[in-house]
Structures are given as C-alpha cells and as structure tokens.
Amino acid sequence: MVGEGVDRIRFVTHNRHKFREARTILARFGLEVEWVEMEYPEVQADTLEEVALFSARWLLDRVDPPFFIEDAGLFIDALRGFPGPYSSFAFRTIGNEGILKLMDGIRDRGASFKSVVAVALDRDSEPAVLVGETPGRIAESIRGGGWGFDPIFEPLEPGGLTYGELGEDKNRYSHRYRALRRLGEWLSKGRKHL
Amino acid sequence: MVGEGVDRIRFVTHNRHKFREARTILARFGLEVEWVEMEYPEVQADTLEEVALFSARWLLDRVDPPFFIEDAGLFIDALRGFPGPYSSFAFRTIGNEGILKLMDGIRDRGASFKSVVAVALDRDSEPAVLVGETPGRIAESIRGGGWGFDPIFEPLEPGGLTYGELGEDKNRYSHRYRALRRLGEWLSKGRKHL
Numbered sequence: 520m521v522g523e524g525v526d527r528i529r530f531v532t533h534n535r536h537k538f539r540e541a542r543t544i545l546a547r548f549g550l551e552v553e554w555v556e557m558e559y560p561e562v563q564a565d566t567l568e569e570v571a572l573f574s575a576r577w578l579l580d581r582v583d584p585p586f587f588i589e590d591a592g593l594f595i596d597a598l599r600g601f602p603g604p605y606s607s608f609a610f611r612t613i614g615n616e617g618i619l620k621l622m623d624g625i626r627d628r629g630a631s632f633k634s635v636v637a638v639a640l641d642r643d644s645e646p647a648v649l650v651g652e653t654p655g656r657i658a659e660s661i662r663g664g665g666w667g668f669d670p671i672f673e674p675l676e677p678g679g680l681t682y683g684e685l686g687e688d689k690n691r692y693s694h695r696y697r698a699l700r701r702l703g704e705w706l707s708k709g710r711k712h713l
Numbered sequence: 714m715v716g717e718g719v720d721r722i723r724f725v726t727h728n729r730h731k732f733r734e735a736r737t738i739l740a741r742f743g744l745e746v747e748w749v750e751m752e753y754p755e756v757q758a759d760t761l762e763e764v765a766l767f768s769a770r771w772l773l774d775r776v777d778p779p780f781f782i783e784d785a786g787l788f789i790d791a792l793r794g795f796p797g798p799y800s801s802f803a804f805r806t807i808g809n810e811g812i813l814k815l816m817d818g819i820r821d822r823g824a825s826f827k828s829v830v831a832v833a834l835d836r837d838s839e840p841a842v843l844v845g846e847t848p849g850r851i852a853e854s855i856r857g858g859g860w861g862f863d864p865i866f867e868p869l870e871p872g873g874l875t876y877g878e879l880g881e882d883k884n885r886y887s888h889r890y891r892a893l894r895r896l897g898e899w900l901s902k903g904r905k906h907l
Contacts, residue, residue: 560767563755563799573754601806605799608759612795617815621807 525640525706527551529586531578533558537589540690541699548703555582563604567592568648570604571637575646579639587638587702591695593668595657596629597622606668615661615671628656632672632682634698638705649705651698665689719834719900721745723780725772727752730860731783734884735893742897749776757798761786762842764798765831769840773833781832781896785889787862789851790823791816800862809855809865822850826866826876828892832899843899845892859883 530541530552542552562573571590578586592606598621602609609617622628631654639646655674663670663683670683674692682689690696724735724746736746753775756767765784772780786800792815796803803811816822825848833840849868857864857877864877868886876883884890 561757563757563764563802565802570757598811599806601803601811603802603806605757605802608757608797608799609795612793612797613815617792617795620817621811621814623814 525550525585527553527585528638528706529553529555529582529584531555531557531559531582531586531588537695540695541589544690544696544699545703548707550703550706555586557582559588561590565600565604567604567633567635568650571635571648572646575637575639579642579646584639584641587636589634589636589695589698591632591634593672594631594633595622597625597627610667615668618657618668618671619660622657628658630655630657630672632668632674632694634694636698636702638702647705649698649701651694651696651701653692653694653697719744719779721747721779722832722900723747723749723776723778725749725751725753725776725780725782731889734889735783738884738890738893739897742901744897744900749780751776753782755784759794759798761798761827761829762844765829765842766840769831769833773836773840778833778835781830783828783830783889783892785826785828787866788825788827789816791819791821804861809862812851812862812865813854816851822852824849824851824866826862826868826888828888830892830896832896841899843892843895845888845890845895847886847888847891 526549528550530538532538533556538554545552559574559578561570564570567590571588574588592603594600594603631652634651636649637646653674655672658671658673658681661670662681665683670681672682673680674682676692720743722744724732726732727750732748739746753768753772755764758764761784765782768782786797788794788797825846828845830843831840847868849866852865852867852875855864856875859877864875866876867874870886
C-alpha cells in the first residue's frame with residue numbers, strides 16, 4: 520500500500536502545537552493538513568505501535584480517511600523502557616525530577632525518544648504505522664526550556680545539548696520530525712506514481 | 714440498579730490467582746463464580762474507574778452478562794498518584810527498587826492501594842463500578858514476599874507489616890478483598906429483595 524494520490528490529509532489531535540508542526544513539515548511535501556480536534560481512546564500497551572494502531576482503528580469508525588494520528592514516548596534503556604507509552608502520565612506525576620532520581624547512580628544513561636504515526640488511507644485496509652526515533656541519553660540535570668522531558672533528553676546529534684537547550688533547532692533532530700518526514704515521503708512517493 | 718436474582722457470575726480475567734481469590738470470597742455470599750479467561754483492552758486514563766468502565770463496555774459486545782472485571786493500582790500521595798493505573802507497567806520496569814528510589818528523602822510516605830470492580834448485569838444498562846481502598850504507607854525497604862508492590866506497601870491495619878509480610882492474612886485487609894466483598898454484598902442484597 521502506498522499513499523496514492525493523497526494531497527490532503529487530516530491530523531486528529533487535541534494538541535494545537537503538534538498540528539502546526541505537522542502542517543509546516545508536510546507542506547514541504549506538497550501536503551495540506553486539516554486539523555481534526557478530537558479526543559480518542561489510547562489503549563495500555565508496552566509499545567507505541569500497538570497504542571497507535573488501536574486508536575486509528577477506533578477512529579476509522581468515526582473520522583473520514585485519509586487521516587493520521589501521532590503518539591510519542593521516552594524509552595530509557597536502564598529502566599527497561601520506562602516511561603515509554605506512559606510518558607505523559609509519568610511527566611505529570613514524577614516529572615523530570617523523578618526521572619533524574621531514578622537514574623541516580625546509573626552509569627548507562629542511554630535512551631531514545633520515539634514518535635509513531637498511524638495513517639489510515641481508506642476504510643478497507645489496515646492503518647499503516649511509521650516510526651521516527653532519535654537516540655540519545657538522559658542528562659545529569661535539568662537544562663533548558665521546552666516541554667515535557669525536553670530538558671533532560673540529549674539527542675546524540677548535534678551532541679551535548681538537551682532538546683530544551685536546542686530550542687527551535689530541536690525540530691531538525693526530533694523524533695516527531697523524523698516520523699512526519701517519513702509520512703511526507705511515503706505519501707508523496709505514492710503521488711508521483713500516478 | 715441492584716444485582717437482582719444473580720447467584721452465578723462470570724469473572725473475566727487472565728489471572729488464575731485473582732479468579733481463585735474471588736471465588737473464595739464470593740462463595741460466602743452464596744455466589745458461584747465462573748472463570749472466563751480472556752484478554753481485553755485497557756484504556757489509558759488517570760483513574761481506575763475510567764479504565765474499568767471502558768473495558769466493561771467493550772466486553773459487553775463479546776461476553777454474556779452477568780460478568781465483572783477487576784483492576785488495581787498503587788497511588789502514592791507524594792508522587793501525585795503515581796504509578797496509579799499503570800502500576801503493572803511500573804512494576805515490570807522500575808520495580809520496587811524504583812519506587813523506593815523515588816521516595817528517597819520524602820517525608821510524606823502516604824499511599825493507598827485501590828481495587829475497582831466493574832460489573833455488567835445486562836446489556837441494556839451501564840456497567841456499575843465498586844471500589845475497595847486500603848490506606849497505608851510506603852515502607853523504607855523491601856520486606857516480605859508476595860507479588861508486585863506487596864513488599865513495599867504497609868496497610869494502616871494491622872500496622873507495621875507490609876502486604877508481603879502479612880502473607881495469607883493480607884486478604885483480610887486488602888483492597889481487592891474490600892472491593893469483592895462490596896460486590897458480594899451488592900449482589901446478594903439484590904437477591905434478598907426477590
């Protein structure tokens with residue numbers, strides 16, 4: 520399945536910032552993004568892929584395709600993937616301080632930020648899943664602004680700076696940027712085949 | 714709505730130990746429990762009540778009522794309710810050691826273990842929710858056996874011992890026992906009205 524002939528797609532999210540970011544990135548691929556502001560259930564599962572697929576299937580009964588959704592999480596190696604799919608809850612409860620406390624005295628600080636996009640092009644086929652991943656490490660302290668775990672995650676590239684310190688530059692290295700770029704490539708590749 | 718005339722009910726769970734515990738407790742109320750070993754989706758939500766209601770509604774399309782499900786979680790005051798509905802994931806990733814690390818240096822060690830039962834008596838009415846809660850505190854170290862967070866949770870009653878140290882006696886004080894007893898009372902009260 521390729522994203523044949525799609526030049527306009529809906530993004531189901533209640534997050535205005537995510538919508539704007541997606542609109543900017545996908546415009547480079549000649550794609551117009553329409554915002555559907557709507558809540559949907561997210562299932563408990565150990566992988567973001569399972570979570571996104573469940574939600575996309577649920578939405579197929581309620582939203583006209585083509586549409587996509589996006590979900591993201593921070594996976595810390597030494598914590599067996601915690602907080603992973605529950606990053607948002609972990610941020611709201613234990614926060615950056617909690618993660619640093621859990622990592623206290625742990626030498627292996629490897630982690631990755633992952634973004635998963637589930638795309639539904641029509642009602643008859645299973646939604647597709649596209650992944651963007653940014654490898655990095657957990658910083659020793661909270662540095663910089665940004666949102667969520669941005670001030671404690673240092674991506675390998677460009678190196679030495681947290682997402683929070685990178686500011687606008689974060690979008691050149693971010694997991695979400697990588698996933699959305701894949702979506703853009705995938706949909707526009709389909710279009711060229713017409 | 715009361716549980717009118719119910720003397721036999723299905724328990725949907727993939728956990729054999731939970732089934733056995735429920736069968737023993739509910740037998741005292743003249744209730745026969747049938748085991749339905751089946752997986753079902755659990756939604757991400759900040760309260761166990763929302764999680765259980767979503768699952769019970771989903772199951773209503775697939776299992777003949779009357780049936781019930783049960784979900785439990787540990788809610789730590791100083792951690793804003795963490796790990797709450799995601800206790801199982803938190804146990805599998807950061808474990809008891811992780812919780813103790815998060816509580817390091819925190820004076821307020823208050824916590825409660827909560828069990829939520831969602832019961833569906835027929836297809837036409839909304840499932841009911843019954844709650845059992847055991848107040849307590851997070852111990853300073855891992856003590857005793859048991860499962861999950863049992864070795865770090867000290868219920869207020871009888872006092873000074875963790876769930877893990879209480880062993881079989883745990884069932885006299887446990888959150889699950891309290892929720893299941895409510896279920897038994899509720900269903901048998903309905904029966905007496907016949």
